[in-house]
Amino acid sequence: MLPELGHFALILALAMALLQAVVPLVGAATRRPLWMAFAQPMTWGQFAFLVIAYLCLTASFALDDFSVAYVANNSNSLLPWYYKLSAVWGSHEGSVLLWGLILGGWSFAVSLFSRRLPRDMLARVLAVMGWISSGFLLFILLTSNPFERVLPNVPSDGSDLNPLLQDFGLIVHPPMLYMGYVGFSVVFAFAMAALLGGRLDAAWTRWARPWTNIAWAFLTVGIALGSWWAYYELGWGGWWFWDPVENASLLPWLAGTALIHSLAVTEKRGTFKNWTVLLAIFTFSLSLLGTFLVRSGVLTSVHAFANDPSRGTFILGLLGLTVGLSLAIFAWRAPRVQSLAGFGWLSRDSLLLVNNILLVVMTVTVLLGTVYPLLLDALNLGKISVGPPYFNALFVPLTALLCLFMGLGPLARWKRMPGRELARRLALSAVLAIVIAAGLPLLYGGSFSLGVTLGLLLALWLMLSLARDVFDKTRPAHAGKAGRRGRLANLRKLTPAYWGMVLGHLGLAVTIVGVAMVSHYNVERNVRLAPGDSVDVAGYRFAMTDFRERQGPNYVADTATLEVTRPGRGGFVMQPEKRFYTASGMPMTDVALRPGLFRDLYVALGEELDNGDWSLRIQLKPFVRWLWLGALMMAAGGLLAVLDRRYRRVARRDAALRRAETPAAELNDDRVSPEISR
Incomplete structure (x- = not known):
């Protein structure tokens, strides 16, 4: 009975997702407040039925209901209870259900915490997320139903969960990874809503930034957990193998990192508007691409799930439809957007632009190395293997360039800055970084190592430039005791968003130290x-x-x-x-x-x-351990930035301004129409 209840709940969730996708979007286009208000209850209903479906599948595992094919293939009566719970997402059908549940959870969270948004904006955001949910729920019901029975020949016991997955790391790794993957759908929905509404101003970036930071933090933790699991579970002692499925999670992370910085520039200076929207589209598209690679059967990996070509075709079609429609909307709306603010060649704006370009080049590098062999194989043009030598030869120099500009960015001013002033502020940091990086290998290993020195140089460059920036920002106006009190006062004035940036950059430096040391002294x-x-x-x-x-x-x-x-x-x-x-x-x-x-x-x-x-x-x-410690610091930096009260104050102010600019007859949903009153 429970599997049938779960299946029926999925059907109801799909119905509500379709209503969530269509009615609020039409209401926003025709300026009907009641239709726009339809978005929130449908979001809540969809999420509730997804929770019911997930609980039904979980109960089937807990009760050893081997009449359900998915349970029979991925569980066993001797399996410990905690692995039975994680077996729910241990294979293809359950992992896609978890994907849909998390997407419904993100939509539910947006509907709760974004109620200060203008009514039309919130309606469009939830409608876009409803379309995404509809696609994945159709995918589950048509190709990946986890509630299928194996009647009347019910096996006496199950085949057991893959031993590779019987581990604590695989209990927490997939949910964290999916939270990041799916979380980027929120910023994608905000970008599409801004395009559809024809208002690509800085307001949508202020609303989207906290959601983007949270999704990026979850994805960072998910990637770190996957690396940690591979390190201790597979027995080879490595922490990254450039496996195509590993790359599938790295791609949206790199694009999401560029997106976070681009959102900051758009919010602060009103520039990079079109570029930010494109990054939002591509980041979520890469999340869908990762889903395709893992679940299409085109890859053979310990991380890959499905081997059914029909499933890959469905996801590929969903990916093509998402990218095609979003780019078409972008081409329709983007030419009307103008950025009036300018900046000089040496400024924080230009340095962030360079970093964005480097991150995109790194993304394309990994994407080509991952997808190109698959394309050749699909076109019957031969089989080639792209491994660590390719990725290391291209990715490592690009990372070094990225760190160089990251050290410059925090100390540079917006719009323009004299080169002499920037050089003066960075001179001491550069000298200290060179001296310490050259000396530490001699003290630790007893001999000079160029690789370790370069890695430590990049890490120290990031750390010392951040230390100089904090020192400058807290510099008091007077010396003595009053000056010390002034420094403490200035320190308290620094916002959580600033400290999140500092912690995130420090986390990257710590990770680089770990990579350099373990690669050369192992x-x-x-x-x-x-x-x-x-x-x-x-x-x-x-x-x-x-x-x-x-x-x-x-x-x-x-x-x-x-x-x-x-x-x-x-x-x-x-x-x-x-x-x-x-x-x-x-x-x-x-x-x-x-x-x-x-x-x-x-x-x-x-x-x-x-x-x-x-x-x-x-x-x-x-x-x-510094590899994963640095990743956790980066994730903590992303979450710390979300705590900045400025986002909540700005959201209230933006909502008030938008309501003031909009005629009351369009957005006042407190009035009842004459037809309903009669």
Whole structure:
């Protein structure tokens, strides 16, 4: 009964999404307040029915209802309860349902927290999101129904969840990633609403900026969690492989980063208006492209779900329709938009423009390396492999250029700035960065390393330029005690949006330090050990003291016990495992980690050799945690910027101005029409 209830709830959600898409849009075009007011209740109703559908599928997993095909293929009676809950999105049908649920949640949030928007603007925004929801709900019902039954031949037990997904990282990684993917639909909807309303002023950017920051922060956390999961779960010890599905999440992140900065310029200076709208279109389009790559079957990856060509065709059609219609609307409205503000070649405006261009070039670089091999294969022109050498050769120099201009940006003024003044403010930062970056490899590794020096130079350049900017912004007018009090007063005046920018840029610097250090100082050895044997790696002694079989809830594990010691320091125990999942018959490596802020010890158990020996991969990975620490700092910076009260004050002011400019007869929905009153 529950699957049928969930299926019916999906049908009702689709009906409400279609009403949400059509009625408010027509109402805004014909200036009918009651029709525009239709958007909010339909949004709430759609979200409510999506929640019901999702809960029905979750209950089917919790109750081991193997008459549902999706449950039978992705669960097992021995599966721990928390993995049963995450198995809801562990494969294609459930992950798309989660996608639709999160989209409904974003629409619900917009309807609640954007009620101060002008009525016509809010109606158009929710209508655009209704169209997106309609497309994905049709996709679920026509090609990816998670509630299909396997009657009358119901299996006695399920096939089990993929062992790769039976991990905490895969409980939290997909929801975070989808929150970012789907969140960019909000800024896309705002851009389309501004185009349809014919008012591409700075107001829509002020309304859209908080939503964009939140979506970008979620996507940042999602990418970091995916990297962390691949690092400790797959057993190879790497943190990024330039896998096409990994690239699918990186593409909207790069475009979204450019969009955040472009929105800031449009709001502050009234420039880049058309460019900002284009970035909003392309960022969400790249989110849809990522959905296509993961769920179309064109890729073979541990992250990819579907292998049904009809599903890929549907998503590709939805992507083409979204991009085509949005670009057509843009071509219709954009020529009427003019930016009257100008700026000099050396200004914060121009530096942000350069950074935007670099981010777009980086996006195109990754996009070509990801899609070009697929196009050749689809056209039967041969198979080629584009791997890390291509991406590293192009992406790393572009990142270095990006960091160079990022260090200049915060210290530059809007409109124009004398070159001498900027050079004077940056001279000390540049000298300190060069000296420290050249000296640290000598102190840490005992020899000079060009790669580490360049990485540290970029990170220090970002950090020191930010420190100089904070110093200048808090400089008091007087010296002495009064001056110190003035500095503290000025420090308190800095807004959350400013501190969010500082934290985000610092996070990138921390990530660069992690990349540089772990790439050049990583120690890796493949060893052969049996109980009673020991080996020295990177100053640590690893002694295998025991080897036994352990019974897990749904697997059997071979577990090695290693006592790890270091001269002059205490020891500890590490227990890597090789697991065999009984239901699926799949083996898995469960690595042993000894984490630390400045280094990780990483041990992966390999295959059994002759004479009872086992192969092990032992790695020392310095500063690897800084990769994910920097990503979390960037995400925290994005969320911190949202807390700025200025956005709420500006939203109220903009709404009041728009109401004052609009005739009361058009937007006053408190009046009842004569037909209804009779």
